[in-house]
Amino acid sequence: MNQSDNPLVVLDDDKIMHLLLRKRINLLGIKSNLKFFDQASEALDFLAGTPKALVISDLNLGDMEAWEFLDSLFSQGFQGKFYLMTSSIINSDLVRANDDSRVSGFFEKPLTEDVLIQILDA
Template sequence: MSDFTKRKILVLDDDKIQHLLFRKRVAILKIDIDLIFFEDALSALDFIAASPPHVVISDINLNKMDGWEFLEEIHGLGFNGAFYLLSGSIYPEDRSRATKDERVSGFFEKPIKESDLHYILGL
């Protein structure tokens, strides 16, 4: 796969351990994707404005803004890629809200599972 067609995936989570787990899960799949990790939403927004990824995966619980606020912000930037939410604490309200929001491509529990990555990556 050339660099021109490599999928760019942005992962937003303020927990570095989740970044490590995500990297390990992707490494197991042995696929060529460009992973970009951010711990804070403001830096992620700057990146998306300059170089939109194909996929954004965001934790719901973040420091300065939650995943729902982040979703509003990226759509304000014109982001039209796939957007997935992750949550370590499963509130039925979040899952219900994600299901009803057309901008959310999926909702997954942390830590992300290999089967979730298959779904996100269309494998």
């Protein structure tokens, strides 16, 4: 996926995570069209017109949980890659993510440089 053409959408209700991810991506020197959202509904509105984006979403969102967001996203024709991140990996969430073919990866926060490279090179 060419990151300069398709946006990288980060969905997290923690604005500190937005700053951290922006800094880490910039330090890696990766040119990417970054879009940050703290409300799932706003991200869904944006992604309705951008079906090939790469999405990194926190598992626990303010206005809906990530599983509901994922269902809504794919029901509107999303064709990109979707990654989940969380600050505390609960085994049942890990199993659910691994069993869901729509989820391209499940990572613990904060995302490391190695994980970001893995996601952005996918």
